[in-house]
Amino acid sequence: MADHHDGLATHPYLQFPENSVGRERVGRLLGRTVVGTAAADFEWLAKIDALQPFIEIVGADTPWWRLFESAMLSSYMLLTVEFLSTFTYEEREGATPQLPNDAPDEPEPQRISFRMLGNAYGMTLSRFAIVSGLYTPEETHTPAYTDAVRASNEAAQHRWWDSISTVEWDPNLSRGTSIRFPLIRYIHRLIASSITARRDSRERCTGADLYYLHALVNRTPCPLAHGLADYLSRQGSRAEGAQVTCGAFITKIAQSLGVISDNPQHLGEPVLAKGMGLKVMNGMRLLRKITQGRNSHTYRLIDPIPEPVREEPEPEEGHDDDDGGAGDDDGGARDQGNIAHEVEHVRYRYRAVRMPPVLSQRIEEMSLEIRRLGRQHRRHDRMLNWQIQMMSSIANSLHIHDPPPYQDDDEDDEDDD
Numbered sequence: 001m002a003d004h005h006d007g008l009a010t011h012p013y014l015q016f017p018e019n020s021v022g023r024e025r026v027g028r029l030l031g032r033t034v035v036g037t038a039a040a041d042f043e044w045l046a047k048i049d050a051l052q053p054f055i056e057i058v059g060a061d062t063p064w065w066r067l068f069e070s071a072m073l074s075s076y077m078l079l080t081v082e083f084l085s086t087f088t089y090e091e092r093e094g095a096t097p098q099l100p101n102d103a104p105d106e107p108e109p110q111r112i113s114f115r116m117l118g119n120a121y122g123m124t125l126s127r128f129a130i131v132s133g134l135y136t137p138e139e140t141h142t143p144a145y146t147d148a149v150r151a152s153n154e155a156a157q158h159r160w161w162d163s164i165s166t167v168e169w170d171p172n173l174s175r176g177t178s179i180r181f182p183l184i185r186y187i188h189r190l191i192a193s194s195i196t197a198r199r200d201s202r203e204r205c206t207g208a209d210l211y212y213l214h215a216l217v218n219r220t221p222c223p224l225a226h227g228l229a230d231y232l233s234r235q236g237s238r239a240e241g242a243q244v245t246c247g248a249f250i251t252k253i254a255q256s257l258g259v260i261s262d263n264p265q266h267l268g269e270p271v272l273a274k275g276m277g278l279k280v281m282n283g284m285r286l287l288r289k290i291t292q293g294r295n296s297h298t299y300r301l302i303d304p305i306p307e308p309v310r311e312e313p314e315p316e317e318g319h320d321d322d323d324g325g326a327g328d329d330d331g332g333a334r335d336q337g338n339i340a341h342e343v344e345h346v347r348y349r350y351r352a353v354r355m356p357p358v359l360s361q362r363i364e365e366m367s368l369e370i371r372r373l374g375r376q377h378r379r380h381d382r383m384l385n386w387q388i389q390m391m392s393s394i395a396n397s398l399h400i401h402d403p404p405p406y407q408d409d410d411e412d413d414e415d416d417d
Contacts, residue, residue: 013082013118025085029244034080037248039071040195040380041275043291048299053183058219063134063144063224064216068190070133073271075247079116079260083250086115089233090224112229113403116259129225131256132152132249148221154207157214161205166308168234174205180305182286188213189276189284195227197245199238274283291372296351 006212008014009030016022019176045051059066090111108124115121129135129145139145161169165178176192191212192202205213215222228249254260260267280300281287287299 002172008078008081011078013078013115014085016085017306022085022236026081028238029081029084029236032238032242032244034075034077034247036075036272037071037073038190039248039273039275040068040190041277041280044275044277044281048301050183050301054187057183057187059219063139066133067194067224067228070252071190071194071248072273072275073248073251073255074272075244075251076260076264076267076270078267080244080247081252081256083108083114083116084232084236084244086120086248087112087232087236088113089229091230095105116254116257119259121257125225125229128229131253132228133252133256134224134228136276144221145225148223148226152214157210160214160218161210163307166305169210171207174210175201176205176209177284178204179205180307182301182304184213184217185284186276186281186286187216189280191216193245193276194249195224195231199242238391247271288361288364289368291368 014026014030016026040054042051045054055065058068098326108126110122110124112125112128113120113122123131126140126145129140130137135145158169161174164180164184165174165179166180167174176185176188179188188205188209189202192198192205192209196206196212198206212222212227214220232246232249235244251260256263278287286301288302289297290297291297
């Protein structure tokens, strides 16, 4: 973590004209704290046998993989503040964000500009997609880039959410904690810590989170370069006190442009990325502890939560399609109206109640602890029996007779009575 430094306020790279946007932004940014970017802990995922399943979902050497890999880089206060003070992204209204240009015969316009260590840069979104490390030059001419559209099929995304979650989609209440699959929940946290990072809880699943999560898991091309550019363009205007968490992506851009080396000494102390390993995954209740031997244990991902048992609303009772019921009084019509009203507002009827993941995990931990204590008790019992046998053997060899049976004083008092 790097707190703001008064010395940076007078640094030559952070000087801007009076009343300029850069001057306004740098004042706010110097009042904020640069923290390490949250990143996937690939080493820890390998230890719990989850790296290969993670790769199968994200893909190897894909734009998403490169985004998560870039998050592992260190951040630098000076570089981050200068970049965010000057970064602008002119998004086209109503246009597909990642298409090279609306008119193929015309060159793609430069819509992104920023400054790094005093050097000014202007580039197209396609060029930004390359220097940010998300796409290779060849990939910017393939459907993975050109077919990526921002327009989303919300109905399909909501249906997909209902298939991976224990509760139905609600734009105001949906949370990552309801995702039934531990790795998908882990990936949601990575997305919520990168291109959709915000100040409030990252367990909450926003509409943007769902859009990107759906695209990632289903391998649907999405405008990832646009998403990163849009995210960075909003960081310079955030209020003082908010943490700056995007420094790793800025470091990647600087390395791609040759502005800094892999280990720049002149930029001051680096702010290391925050790997989402044991501590974070334990806090998210994604792990189960497995005891191995007396003083050894390991971890594995919890099993997916079973899908809730749902059934469609029961049909209306007493309903007949023939004309035989036409002469019924209004009471029957009112009853059927009430049933229809109930069906309209109760979408599903649940026949089973699933235990909350936190409680299920706690019960599993208690069960493991009880088994451990049982094994410990049996070891102590065997040790006690061995000691009794040894003492009896020694007593026999020394011709020591067994002591008389123990009798409680209270029993003697009762006999006297």
